[in-house]
Amino acid sequence: MNGITIENLNVWFGDYEDRVDAVKGASFSVPKGGSFGLVGESGSGKSTILRAIMGLFDTWSGKIEVLGETLTHKRDREFYRKVQMVFQDPYASLHPRQSVDQVLSETLSLHGFKDIDARISKLLEDVGLGPAFRFRYPHQLSGGQRQRVAIARALAPEPEILLLDEPTSALDVSVQAEILNLLSDLRAERKLTYLMVSHDLAVVGHLCHDIAVMQLGKIVEVLSIEDMRALQTREDYTRTLLQASMGYELRG
Amino acid sequence: MSINDLPRPTWREWLLTDTPTSRNHARLANMYQAWLAFRGNHMAMFGLGILLFLVFVAALAPWLAPHDPFIQDLGARLQPPGTPGYILGSDSLGRDILSRLIYGSRITLYIVTLVAIVAPLAGLFVGTVAGYAGGWADILLMRITDIFLAFPRLVLALAFVAALGAGIENAVLAISLTAWPPYARIARAETLTIRNTDYIHAIRLQGAGPLRIITKHIWPLCISSLVVRVTLDMAGIILAAAGLGFLGLGAQPPSPEWGAMISEGRKFILDHWWVATMPGLAIFTVSLAFNLLGDGLRDVLDPKEGKS
Numbered sequence: 092m093n094g095i096t097i098e099n100l101n102v103w104f105g106d107y108e109d110r111v112d113a114v115k116g117a118s119f120s121v122p123k124g125g126s127f128g129l130v131g132e133s134g135s136g137k138s139t140i141l142r143a144i145m146g147l148f149d150t151w152s153g154k155i156e157v158l159g160e161t162l163t164h165k166r167d168r169e170f171y172r173k174v175q176m177v178f179q180d181p182y183a184s185l186h187p188r189q190s191v192d193q194v195l196s197e198t199l200s201l202h203g204f205k206d207i208d209a210r211i212s213k214l215l216e217d218v219g220l221g222p223a224f225r226f227r228y229p230h231q232l233s234g235g236q237r238q239r240v241a242i243a244r245a246l247a248p249e250p251e252i253l254l255l256d257e258p259t260s261a262l263d264v265s266v267q268a269e270i271l272n273l274l275s276d277l278r279a280e281r282k283l284t285y286l287m288v289s290h291d292l293a294v295v296g297h298l299c300h301d302i303a304v305m306q307l308g309k310i311v312e313v314l315s316i317e318d319m320r321a322l323q324t325r326e327d328y329t330r331t332l333l334q335a336s337m338g339y340e341l342r343g
Numbered sequence: 344m345s346i347n348d349l350p351r352p353t354w355r356e357w358l359l360t361d362t363p364t365s366r367n368h369a370r371l372a373n374m375y376q377a378w379l380a381f382r383g384n385h386m387a388m389f390g391l392g393i394l395l396f397l398v399f400v401a402a403l404a405p406w407l408a409p410h411d412p413f414i415q416d417l418g419a420r421l422q423p424p425g426t427p428g429y430i431l432g433s434d435s436l437g438r439d440i441l442s443r444l445i446y447g448s449r450i451t452l453y454i455v456t457l458v459a460i461v462a463p464l465a466g467l468f469v470g471t472v473a474g475y476a477g478g479w480a481d482i483l484l485m486r487i488t489d490i491f492l493a494f495p496r497l498v499l500a501l502a503f504v505a506a507l508g509a510g511i512e513n514a515v516l517a518i519s520l521t522a523w524p525p526y527a528r529i530a531r532a533e534t535l536t537i538r539n540t541d542y543i544h545a546i547r548l549q550g551a552g553p554l555r556i557i558t559k560h561i562w563p564l565c566i567s568s569l570v571v572r573v574t575l576d577m578a579g580i581i582l583a584a585a586g587l588g589f590l591g592l593g594a595q596p597p598s599p600e601w602g603a604m605i606s607e608g609r610k611f612i613l614d615h616w617w618v619a620t621m622p623g624l625a626i627f628t629v630s631l632a633f634n635l636l637g638d639g640l641r642d643v644l645d646p647k648e649g650k651s
Binding site: 167168171178179185244 | 361362363364365366368369373540541542544545546547548549550551559560563564
């Protein structure tokens with residue numbers, strides 16, 4: 092059974108002459124327990140696919156299948172117990188007036204857990220934050236600590252699939268590595284399926300088995316990480332993107 | 344070294360810690376830090392002091408007032424300020440103005456409190472629902488708001504009081520009915536910026552419904568700007584209440600409402616200036632205090648100014 096299967100997905104914003112097609116006819120699948128990366132330039136529609144899967148947009152057509160179930164435009168709480176998402180910017184994804192404890196306990200109670208106190212301690216430990224962080228507010232946390240809280244929130248309902256929207260791009264380089272290691276450890280421990288968006292090929296190479304390259308809302312090519320490293324591509328655009336990115340990394 | 348040798352944290356250190364140990368501790372620490380920021384603003388503290396004094400006077404009115412505010416003494420009418428027994432003078436029926444001002448503070452506080460509860464709550468409700476729901480609900484609610492905004496405030500209040508009958512309760516109702524639309528506008532504007540943030544998306548992804556999102560996640564962020572606006576509007580509300588009293592549509596004689604007292608003093612304003620001036624000074628002082636307090640609160644509460 093596949094974790095996520097997407098067939099001929101279209102997402103658009105606006106109507107008539109204002110209509111912008113953000114994703115055009117995208118198809119790919121992520122095996123259960125797999126780890127899949129979506130790469131491409133800014134504005135190529137990567138994040139839009141994630142948000143369409145999570146039900147944050149209504150204007151999509153095509154087929155989205157998650158864990159064998161075909162999704163309609165409405166998502167129930169059962170869906171959100173299985174699929175969770177980590178947002179790009181940890182400075183924007185935590186409510187400014189809610190402490191870590193409030194964020195996690197509300198999430199847990201929404202999913203109907205009873206032993207909330209014990210679970211919060213466990214979650215904080217799992218993401219590498221001690222009990223000292225439990226009653227802090229976002230303004231008392233660094234970017235990396237905030238992202239750990241966001242990951243703890245996503246893990247709270249014990250999902251099987253985690254969608255990651257550039258989870259490290261807003262963090263500085265040393266913290267990026269910590270968060271990436273945390274994510275790969277969590278995947279190994281909890282047998283999670285990852286669908287990850289990034290424009291950083293090193294990040295994708297660290298976490299993913301397969302990648303899809305996107306350009307202007309279309310998927311140009313799907314290839315394995317080994318092929319990516321060896322520059323074994325069928326499409327010119329992929330090669331250009333990979334070379335540009337690697338050249339940048341060599342220079343940088 | 345055992346744990347007992349460590350110096351115990353003082354209250355101040357306990358409240359300023361970065362690592363709170365319980366929910367209540369975190370809440371208290373937050374409040375204390377806001378208080379410290381507020382305390383630094385001397386004008387706002389001055390305003391707060393005046394208002395606390397007003398509350399104190401209103402609460403202890405029977406003990407503080409030298410005379411009964413309703414007892415008339417025609418032999419001692421229109422005594423100038425400084426007359427023994429009449430520190431601020433007496434009015435045309437020989438009633439002590441100071442006593443009437445002290446009792447009148449109760450009416451002022453009553454009006455201010457009721458309006459400050461009713462109008463912002465109604466505005467908050469209409470504004471957040473319109474902003475979050477969008478579509479037809481938004482159009483309908485905001486056009487109703489526009490209609491209320493299009494009327495001159497005092498004229499609308501006058502029409503309401505005229506229709507419902509004169510009296511303090513109806514004056515409060517009339518002022519509230521004319522005061523809520525600006526709050527709805529503010530709340531809607533705040534909601535529009537908040538509803539598309541990632542932290543609202545994140546709670547939607549936990550399966551939270553619109554009711555929970557509006558009341559638990561959007562309201563706390565709207566309330567600070569509303570509180571600031573309410574305190575700044577308070578002066579206007581006091582003046583509107585006094586204006587209704589002056590026109591004879593608010594509190595009815597012999598009630599010692601400040602606006603009604605000015606209205607009574609109007610007849611003698613040239614010969615006996617204190618009858619109208621003393622309640623006027625009281626209205627001025629309280630309005631000023633609310634304005635100063637609002638300014639200070641804006642510095643503390645405005646999320647755009649402070650840390651996120």
